Amino acid sequence: MPNPIARTEDIELRLLLEAIYLKYHYDFRGYAMASVKRRLNQARERFDCRSFSQLQDKVLNEPGMMDELLTYLTVQVSELFRDPAYFRAIREKVVPHLKTYPSIKVWIAGCSTGEELYSFAILFREEGLEERTMFYATDINPEALRKAEAGVYDLERMRLFTENHRLSGGKSSLSDYYSAGYGAATFDKSLRKRTVFSDHSLVTDAVFAETQMVSCRNVLIYFNKDLQGRAIGLFRDSLTRGGFLGLGSKETLRFSPHADDFSDFSRDERLYQKRGAH
Template identity: 50%
Template sequence: MTVSSEDIEIELFVRALQLRHGYDFSQYAPASLKRRITQLAHSQGMRNVSALIERVLYEPGFMSIVLEGLSVPVSEMFRDPAVFKTLRDQVFPVLASYPQINIWLAGVAHGQEVYSLAILLEEAGLYDRCQLYATDFNDAALWQAQEAIYPAREAQLWSRNYTAAGGRHTLADYYSARYELIKLDQRLRRNVTFANHNLVTDDVFCEAQLVLCRNVLIYFSDALQDRALGVFRDSLRRGGFLCLGSRESIDFAPSARGFAPVDAKFRIYQLAHKG
């Protein structure tokens, strides 16, 4: 079978990222990865992917552009509000039994999911007992997440999501608006730690009662999904909960043995045993 020149270039580009900077994209879903790499080349005004390789090798500052292009920092507050309502109604009562609650949110992009969860925990009277660990491999996205500043045009949709998720007040209680931007209240950050973590190469991040990783695994190969699920399993205490994205599944992953569905429709599982 003849391999196209573009596919060869992409393979060499991925290898250069791994050897030069330690980022391994080799197990990402091929079609999605190819699309993002070619889009990156075009956005940089390059005729082909080969032109990216030289910049990756000899321009250290170029990596921030590469990571921004290859990651998918797309989210919204209370995205899939029924999932957040299910967490509030079925998972929070169990979390309430712990004197200290650790929650790991992996692949947080620009942080909307972190603050969504913080708001619901605050309203449930649990936030002061919580430590939220918000991680991503993209430092630029993490910086934006810590700033907690978003376009005001999103506020109307987010307010509807908040209400549908079971919010008890109004979303406007949690932000200030100015110059077509909204800034979330800094009190929502008081128990949040932002950190760089790469699900491709890094291992257990913390011991947690709840792990959320939504709409990240869909970009991984089956082998890499299994690896990530193993990291989540090893990070959870027995009886802890895992929440994935609506198009993600644990059904065929060996590392997911031991999880039982809490709500299979909304991809919420509980770790019954670690064996």
Template identity: 50%
Template sequence: MSNTITISDEQLEIQLLLEAIFRKYGYDFRNYAFAHTKRRLENRRANEGLRSFSEMQHRVIREEPFFNKVLLDLSINVTEMFRDPWFYQKVRDTVIPHLKTYPFIKVWHAGCSSGQEVYSMGILLEEEGVKDRVQIYATDFNERILEKAKLGIYPMDLVREYTVNYQKSGGVGSFSDYYTADYDNVAMNSSLKDKVLFSPHNLVTDGVFGEMNIIFCRNVLIYFNRELQNRVLQLFCDSLCAGGFLCLGSKESLRFSDVADKFEVVSEREKIYRKKRTL
């Protein structure tokens, strides 16, 4: 009798759907956390009135506009300006003094989504007087979301929350100085984009991204399974210069990862780590 793997029909259908997406379009969600992926796919299936994930697979393969809907569903788009203000306060107080010692600073926002954290860091760097010697790389695999990030236009009804976050993060000016209001939206100042290069990059399938002084990838790894987390963390390790900083989300950690011994902890609460100079 041959060995068999016990798997539900629904789980198999989802695996085949993700395999089809990878083979047809090149986007690899096969090692995303299963519960998260299933929940997002279930929402799309219900909204479209489909009876099974097999029906969804059929449409994904044959209808690219439908695939684009699914791609947006699977993208990680939860973000805000100065999210977790205490994190930015810690960066300002602890990390920036080190970065100021470099003649040129390379920053990578990996999985930048619609760009709020990119502009947050741009404001911080401007207030700390180092923006003129910084190059910021903002990347995401979803090019539609990346276009939104480039525009830097956000709903007016979020500004009050963003302003409070900015103030709590140690902002030294007025948040309103960094945007222009226009009816229902605000547009971030174009000066905040001067040092930003928005570029497509897929953490799952693409390789090392330059030699960075600091990498931000906050609240992305929680959507990956352990194998993919380790692969991406190794990518970050390889993309950092010696002494470079890695900033993760509040529910993420290097503890128990394959690269834990290659970093020292700068702040466990804020999940800020520094690559050791000698490995």
């Protein structure tokens, strides 16, 4: 027999997500519910709410509450050159194709606090592509975008970042790209001089640019199948013919309605190439 308390909680959860969408236009209704529920339970504990209904009341009526809640609903766990084999494959296999373009646009979708952006900026500088590339770094979390634009990270993380950079085939020392002080590493402003930071939702927004590469890693795992299909459709529509799509290590196009629009380019590293005439 179904647990009536659990059922009531699930109803309250869906009402909370509906309220967030109606008031703030952030749409988490198609996210994987188990993940959303776990994160909102953490928020309930943090804000001392007995129920999702009480949390909903705070979100609707207390200024600044939605910004705080976004830190729970959006996952901000990343590192420079995360999964170094992915970046090595881009360096060795994708870059030779990109070098044939007079200008390049790269979309980092779900850029979080910017680690992936700086990984691309450094890699493209080392490969001589920086001056002809424009990066679009997008996320739904304004606070994460502010951190990405600042480019300041805990100095203790640099050891891991440095090792990742080396394993990705880095052609210089990572320390060439940042200055250290007061326990923080600040990446050189020149790395983001060709970057547009922008609020963009894969759930509700449209394509905004024609690109030669899209990198969206460890975002789709939080979406249900319909939202995954929508996001991959956006990437397909953004990419030029022969453009490249990179996904996270636990993500795949195999079950997507758009799978036939792409060919496997580097299967182990989840890199795909757009087919077709446009």
